[in-house]
Amino acid sequence: MSRLKTLSRRGFLIGTTVVGGAVVFGSYLVARPHDNPLADDVTDRQATFNPWVKIGPEGITLITPHADLGQGTTHMQAILLAEEMDLELDQFTTEFGEPAAAYYNRGFAAEGAAVMAALTPLEAATVRGPMGAALKVAGIQGTGGSTAAADSFEKLRQAGASARETLKLAASGRAGIAVDQLTTERGAVVLPDGTRLAYTDLAAEAGALEPVQDVPLRPSADWRLVGQPTERLDILDKSTGRTVYGIDLVAEGMVHATVVTNPRRGEMLGYDAAAALDMPGVEGVVEVTNGLAVLADSTWRAFKAARAITFNWGPAPYHTEQADHWAEVAASFTDDRLNATWRDDGDAGAAGGDDIIEAEYRAPYVAHQPLEPLNALVTVTDEAVEIATGHQLPRFVQSIAAGITGHDPDQVRFDNQYAGGSFGHRLEFEHIKRACEIANQRRGTPIKLTYTREEDFAQDFPRHIAMARGRGAVAQGEVRALDLQIAGAPVFASQGSRLGAAAGGPDNQLGAGAYSAPYALPDFRVRGYAVPNLAPVSSWRSVGASVGGFFLETFLDELIHAAGADPVAERLRLIDDPVARDVLSAAAEMAGWGRDPGPNRGLGVALVRSFGVDVAEIAEVEQTEQGLKIHKVWAVADPGPVIDPVNIENHIQGGVVWGMGHAMSCEITYADGMAQQSNYHQHAGMRLRQTPEIAVRVLQNRARIAGIGEPPVPPAPPALANAIFAATGTRLREMPFNKSVTFA
Amino acid sequence: MKITVNGTEHDVTAEADTPLLWVLRDELGLMGTKYGCGIAQCGACTVHLDGFAARACQQPIGSLEGADVVTIEGLAGDGDTLHPVQQAWVETQVAQCGYCQSGQIMQAASLLADDPAPSDATIDATMSGNLCRCGTNVRIRQAIRLAADKMGA
Ligand code: FES
Ligand code: FES
Numbered sequence: 001m002s003r004l005k006t007l008s009r010r011g012f013l014i015g016t017t018v019v020g021g022a023v024v025f026g027s028y029l030v031a032r033p034h035d036n037p038l039a040d041d042v043t044d045r046q047a048t049f050n051p052w053v054k055i056g057p058e059g060i061t062l063i064t065p066h067a068d069l070g071q072g073t074t075h076m077q078a079i080l081l082a083e084e085m086d087l088e089l090d091q092f093t094t095e096f097g098e099p100a101a102a103y104y105n106r107g108f109a110a111e112g113a114a115v116m117a118a119l120t121p122l123e124a125a126t127v128r129g130p131m132g133a134a135l136k137v138a139g140i141q142g143t144g145g146s147t148a149a150a151d152s153f154e155k156l157r158q159a160g161a162s163a164r165e166t167l168k169l170a171a172s173g174r175a176g177i178a179v180d181q182l183t184t185e186r187g188a189v190v191l192p193d194g195t196r197l198a199y200t201d202l203a204a205e206a207g208a209l210e211p212v213q214d215v216p217l218r219p220s221a222d223w224r225l226v227g228q229p230t231e232r233l234d235i236l237d238k239s240t241g242r243t244v245y246g247i248d249l250v251a252e253g254m255v256h257a258t259v260v261t262n263p264r265r266g267e268m269l270g271y272d273a274a275a276a277l278d279m280p281g282v283e284g285v286v287e288v289t290n291g292l293a294v295l296a297d298s299t300w301r302a303f304k305a306a307r308a309i310t311f312n313w314g315p316a317p318y319h320t321e322q323a324d325h326w327a328e329v330a331a332s333f334t335d336d337r338l339n340a341t342w343r344d345d346g347d348a349g350a351a352g353g354d355d356i357i358e359a360e361y362r363a364p365y366v367a368h369q370p371l372e373p374l375n376a377l378v379t380v381t382d383e384a385v386e387i388a389t390g391h392q393l394p395r396f397v398q399s400i401a402a403g404i405t406g407h408d409p410d411q412v413r414f415d416n417q418y419a420g421g422s423f424g425h426r427l428e429f430e431h432i433k434r435a436c437e438i439a440n441q442r443r444g445t446p447i448k449l450t451y452t453r454e455e456d457f458a459q460d461f462p463r464h465i466a467m468a469r470g471r472g473a474v475a476q477g478e479v480r481a482l483d484l485q486i487a488g489a490p491v492f493a494s495q496g497s498r499l500g501a502a503a504g505g506p507d508n509q510l511g512a513g514a515y516s517a518p519y520a521l522p523d524f525r526v527r528g529y530a531v532p533n534l535a536p537v538s539s540w541r542s543v544g545a546s547v548g549g550f551f552l553e554t555f556l557d558e559l560i561h562a563a564g565a566d567p568v569a570e571r572l573r574l575i576d577d578p579v580a581r582d583v584l585s586a587a588a589e590m591a592g593w594g595r596d597p598g599p600n601r602g603l604g605v606a607l608v609r610s611f612g613v614d615v616a617e618i619a620e621v622e623q624t625e626q627g628l629k630i631h632k633v634w635a636v637a638d639p640g641p642v643i644d645p646v647n648i649e650n651h652i653q654g655g656v657v658w659g660m661g662h663a664m665s666c667e668i669t670y671a672d673g674m675a676q677q678s679n680y681h682q683h684a685g686m687r688l689r690q691t692p693e694i695a696v697r698v699l700q701n702r703a704r705i706a707g708i709g710e711p712p713v714p715p716a717p718p719a720l721a722n723a724i725f726a727a728t729g730t731r732l733r734e735m736p737f738n739k740s741v742t743f744a
Numbered sequence: 745m746k747i748t749v750n751g752t753e754h755d756v757t758a759e760a761d762t763p764l765l766w767v768l769r770d771e772l773g774l775m776g777t778k779y780g781c782g783i784a785q786c787g788a789c790t791v792h793l794d795g796f797a798a799r800a801c802q803q804p805i806g807s808l809e810g811a812d813v814v815t816i817e818g819l820a821g822d823g824d825t826l827h828p829v830q831q832a833w834v835e836t837q838v839a840q841c842g843y844c845q846s847g848q849i850m851q852a853a854s855l856l857a858d859d860p861a862p863s864d865a866t867i868d869a870t871m872s873g874n875l876c877r878c879g880t881n882v883r884i885r886q887a888i889r890l891a892a893d894k895m896g897a
Contacts, residue, residue, distance in 0.1 A: 070878050081873065195765040238842030239833040240826070246845060248775035252818020256770075280759065288755025298758070299779075300766035342795030371780045371843040371877045420778070420843025421877050453781045646837050651884060655839055657879030670755055680785040684875055691881040 002220060010582025037098050038063065049311055050211070051097070052081055052159045055167075055203040060087065060187065060655035063097040066152065068234070069145040069370075070424035071649040071709045075232040077152050079225040079643065084160030084218065086184040086201075089230060099394035127513035132415045143392045150644060157217050157226075158184045165212035170205040171197045196377065217306065220641070229646045240585030246389035246417040247375040247450060254377065254446035255283060258302040259434045261291030263458040264673035266314035266534065268292065269701045276305035276733025285309070288437040295442070299450050306452070316673025319533050325670060326362070329467045332531040339530040342511035346523035351473035351481035357562050358471045359555055361489075362734040363547035364667035365462035367675075367683055368540055372420020374451040376435035380405050380443050385412040385436065390419025396499065400429050405438040410596070414683070423658070424514040424539040429498070430459055454678045462510075462668045462675075464489040465531075468551035473523070474563035479570060481523035482559065484552060486510055489534040491543060498536070513545025513714045514552040516609045520576035526552075535670060541658060542713035545610035549714030550663070550721070550735065553606040557722045567605050567722065568593050579638050579701045580607065580614040586697055587636040600624070601631075602726025606718035613639050613711035617656065618725040627742035628724060630660065630692040640702035651711045653694045665738045672718070690743060747811050748775065750818025760806025765789045767805050768815060776816035776846045776859050780875070787874030790847035791815050797854035816846040819853060829853045832891035840878035847876050861892055 001014035005426050038048040048054045054061040064077035078094050081087075152684050164184055171189035172179045174197065182368075183191050188196040199206075220227065237243040238738040262268055271292055273285045281301035286293050376389040378401075391414070396474040398412040405412075420425055466488025473481040490507040510528025517524075522654060540546060560570045568588045576579045584607050588619075597603055600623040607616040622629045635652050642648055664684045669676050677683045721732040724741060733741060745754050749772060758767050762784075768774045768791070781789030782801045789800040792814040802837040814836050826834065829852050832897070839845045848871070855862060855870045876884065 070839075070843075072840070090769040194847075232839075234842065235834055235837050235839055238839035238845055239830045239849065240820075241846040243842050244775070246768075247779070250773070285759070296763075296771040300770065301757070301764050303782075369873065370841065370878065371778070371786060372841070373779065377882075419841060421841040450779075573842070591887060650837065650840060650880065653882045654879030657876075657881050661879070679783055680781050680875060681783065684785065685877060686879065686881065687875070688873040688881050689883065691868075691885070694882050 012656045021721075042047035045473070050159045050162060053085070053157060053163045055163075055199055055206070056400075057200050057203065060092040060199060060290060062092050062094050064094045065097040065393075066148040066674075067096070067390060067416055067419065067426070069143070069390065069392065069419045069426060070231055071148070071651065072644060073148045074234060074258065075230070075644050076149060077156055077645065078233055079230060080378065081154055081160040082158035083226045084157045085164045087187050087478055089233060090227070093186045094233065095362070099266075099398050099414045127615070137726060138288055147707055149639075149707045150277060150390030153641070153643070154217070161217060161346065162211055162343065165215050166209055167202050167206045169209050169212060170202045172611065174202070174205060176366045185712050202658065212337070212542050219731075226643050227645065230644065232644070232647060243418050245372050245420050246377070247372055247420070249377045249388050249417070249448065251377060251379065251448070254448045255295050255442065256297065256299050256302045257293045257295050257435075257438050257447050257449045257456070258306050259288055259291055259293045259310060259449065259454060260306050260311065260455060261288065261434070262313045263675065264313055264320075265459075266290065266316055266673070268311060269314050270312040271309055273309045276308040279305045279308060286441045288348065288434050293434065293438045293449070295438070295447075303452055314394045318533055318673070319670070320673040321671060322669040325465060328532050328533050329465060329487050332529045333469060333485050334529070337487070337529045337531065339510055339528045340506035340508070341527045343514035343524060343526040344701075345521065345525070348483035348523040351471070351483065351523055353475075353567070355474045355562065356471065357474065357490040357559055358469070359558055359733060361465045361468040361551045361554065363469070363550060364499040364669070364735060365465045365537070366662050366666050367460045367462050367668050367677065368423045368425035368459060369457060369460060369537070369680070369683065370419070370421025370423055370425050372429035373453055374425070375445060375449055376431050377448050378435040378439040379446040380439040382443065383411065385439075386415070387412065387432065387435070388415040388417055388677060388687050389419045389431070390422070390426055391432070391634070392422060396429065397432050401436045405440045406435060409553070423541040424543070425460065426537055427495070428461055438454040453680070457678050457683070460668075460675070461494070461536050461538035463546060464491050464494070464537040464544075465534060466510075466547045468553075468555070468594075470555035470558075471550070472555065472559040474559055476591070477563050477565050477576065479521065479556065479559045479563055479565070481558065483519050483523075483531065483615055485527045486514065486548060486551060487531050488547065489537045490530040491537055491539060493530070493598035494537045509544025511548060512543060513608050513610050515548075517552055518577040518580035518609050518614060519571070520572040521574055532709055542610055542710040545608060545714040546659070547709070549608035549610060553715065554721050554733065555606060555720035557604070557606075557725070561725075564596075571605070571607060577614075579699075580609065580698055581607070581634045582701055583607065583614040583638050584616045587618050587634050587665070587698060589620040590634040590636065590695060590697060591620070597706035598619070600727060602723050602728070604719050604722025604724065604726050606722060607713040608711070608714040608718070610711050611706060612716050613637060613706045613708065615652075615715050615744035617712070617715040618718040619660075619719040621720070621727050623728050624744050627744035628722065629744040630690065630723075630728070632693045632695065633675035634695045636697045636699065637708060637712060638699040638702045639708045641700055642698055643705075645698065648698055648708050649696045652696045652698070654715050655710070655712025656694050657686045657691060659713040660720050662736045663720060663737055664690070664743055665716035665736050665744050667736050695730065707722055745805065745807060747805070747813055748810050748818075749813045750815060752891060756805060758805050760804060762805045763801045764791070764793075764805055764813065765800035766802040768800060768813075774817055778846055779841055780844070780847075781795065784857055784873075785875065786843050786844070787847040787851060790850040790851060790874065792854060797851050802805045816850055819850065827853060828894040829856065829887070829891045832887040832894060836883050836887040836890060838880050838883040838887050840880055844874060844878070848876065848884055852884070855888070856892055856895055862888070877891050
């Protein structure tokens with residue numbers, strides 16, 4: 001039982017609670033104050049100032065509760081704290097922290113289920129809908145939707161400033177010198193005579209004080225770390241093989257496990273595991289939901305035994321054949337499947353006359369498949385559940401585990417880990433559930449579950465499939481009207497249903513990346529249609545915008561060409577927002593737009609606003625004898641204030657590779673109810689030999705800070721498709737593009 | 745069954761068809777070598793086998809009697825030094841999630857040992873078997889060029 005909980009809750013409104021002789025501070029300013037989770041663990045020689053800072057004689061620990069899936073969130077959070085605390089990067093360690101309401105993601109709250117920068121009434125309805133309902137649990141410590149930076153930007157600097165000023169107060173008390181005579185640098189309070197009092201020495205005294213609140217934050221001109229190129233805290237370990245991921249965890253006495261579950265996502269009707277049970281090292285099999293787990297004394301023995309089991313799988317609860325998925329989508333542009341009209345400027349439906357252009361587009365299911373396979377280390381005892389792996393929603397992990405094992409969520413300890421990628425995959429809970437089901441049947445034994453890549457592919461909830469029908473009008477060299485209908489699997493309803501939320505309500509991901517376009521087209525409409533009976537789907541890096549951006553920006557490109565206008569000039573004419581205009585202008589300038597690229601070469605442009613961030617990309621491709629070669633991509637983004645410029649560049653480049661790579665060659669298709677792609681030989685993404693040079697520029701005109709993990713993805717496919725059109729005259733309306741063209 | 749890993753000889757007990765990858769990870773506790781695909785498609789498991797880059801998921805331990813294996817943990821040799829390829833990886837800040845990077849670094853080190861001044865085409869061809877799902881491709885290329893400079897200097 002938390003000692004803290006027996007103490008005054010008032011403590012965290014204003015900040016002081018005595019615990020075991022030390023003092024715990026709660027200076028954090030979340031909308032609803034929550035208990036400081038660090039307070040349970042502090043000894044009488046340590047102090048914790050708020051949920052992000054823990055100082056004791058042995059050192060300083062910064063807590064970075066946003067999951068690190070490779071986006072650099074640990075470093076981002078740490079430098080925000082260290083900036084105001086006057087810590088250098090080598091003066092502290094970091095921890096992910098435990099699931100706790102104090103780490104409430106304000107980004108999720110403000111952005112509404114991690115999707116929007118500014119809520120329109122309809123977007124707010126999405127948040128009230130399936131996914132929003134599921135997420136609207138008090139204290140969502142979530143990472144996703146590119147919200148981590150927005151959530152942390154002020155909150156963590158405030159936490160750092162409060163800790164600094166409280167330490168100064170302690171130094172003032174010890175030295176008998178007024179606080180305003182004191183300065184701080186390199187983890188110490190400096191007295192006027194130059195004497196340095198290390199924070200670690202001041203911890204116990206600082207812990208006895210009321211924490212200093214409402215400290216004014218330093219202006220950006222004074223920042224030492226934020227906005228500067230710094231060496232990411234995890235970069236050395238990630239270059240030496242020392243980073244420990246979930247898959248690397250070991251525990252005393254642990255048993256290895258792998259699972260095989262129904263690739264049709266239906267029931268397991270029967271199985272024969274006799275051969276597997278005879279294999280060396282195999283300790284047994286246990287039933288889990290829709291399948292079986294094999295327990296063995298090594299990963300390989302578990303994998304091998306799993307292959308020796310034969311199964312009788314029940315049918316799929318959705319169309320079994322891919323052609324039927326497409327037919328269902330194509331049949332969904334109907335009034336009764338209209339989910340919401342996301343934008344309706346002017347009268348797009350009335351457009352008529354000679355210069356009407358119509359086209360149809362497709363975006364397939366695509367898998368997440370981060371390189372680290374799903375895994376979890378779980379121990380269930382009668383008293384507690386311990387779970388360790390990388391996950392984006394720690395609080396849900398707790399409650400889902402508790403639901404399986406019958407414990408109270410407070411008895412579930414979750415230890416987040418560095419994850420080998422996610423792209424939305426680690427928003428799901430299948431591996432957590434399976435591991436808990438196994439460990440619950442082997443109480444007392446640590447179970448280390450590792451998925452084979454094949455099982456991971458089979459059970460991946462892919463990016464939603466979608467089609468778009470565009471109808472537009474051009475006149476006198478200008479685009480006049482654009483009417484886009486998008487029909488697809490509703491992502492949030494699918495995801496929400498797995499979290500127990502009722503289905504229904506508008507799903508803004510059916511129009512994302514399209515309705516948000518910063519264009520003042522006189523007649524502009526975007527409607528979304530929700531398609532039933534499809535495979536279950538999930539959020540895939542940039543979610544709805546990953547298809548909506550492709551649909552809108554390739555169709556707009558068709559209209560611009562039909563009008564005989566220039567793709568950049570016409571977009572600039574239509575843009576009604578200075579931030580977006582600068583983004584597109586900068587990309588055009590970098591790419592030398594307007595130059596003659598030479599024979600068989602072409603440039604294509606796309607501009608997409610997603611998660612509130614405008615990103616423009618221009619691709620230059622060449623039709624060579626070996627196929628299409630992407631020579632170069634120029635990418636410009638404006639996410640507002642930049643915390644870590646090196647990491648931003650890396651992630652914009654990665655977003656281009658992710659977006660273009662999947663658009664070139666990746667899809668998940670179903671046959672007999674099963675995904676036909678089982679490993680990277682069928683779904684890799686972009687290989688190095690296909691990778692263009694990628695030049696990046698980041699503008700900071702946007703007033704509020706926004707994340708950059710997802711926004712570079714949506715413009716990548718349309719920029720490539722539009723460049724291929726410019727180079728070859730072939731208009732690509734379906735991803736993956738290698739269905740109709742060949743890449744070198 | 746004896747193999748040498750990072751200069752130390754080990755007696756391993758796994759049955760003959762066990763891939764080297766799982767001997768390294770489960771039996772020797774060397775976790776820097778990663779499992780990504782198990783079918784030679786991702787390169788996350790790349791190690792040096794008798795001096796050449798090899799996919800550890802494709803090497804049954806039974807065929808490796810007496811083999812000399814170097815993993816990411818042993819690439820730089822003893823102490824706190826970094827291999828020039830690792831230095832270049834740190835300076836270029838290549839990693840995102842980092843999961844592919846042990847394999848990328850081992851492949852790149854082998855490439856530069858063979859060809860200290862590789863052409864862009866050689867870099868692309870040699871490194872295309874290593875998959876980075878995070879898309880650090882551009883920086884991988886940059887870091888290899890930087891490492892080549894360091895090693896040539
Ligand atoms: S795990 Fe060996 S190549 Fe992928
Ligand atoms: S850095 Fe994540 S897979 Fe390469």
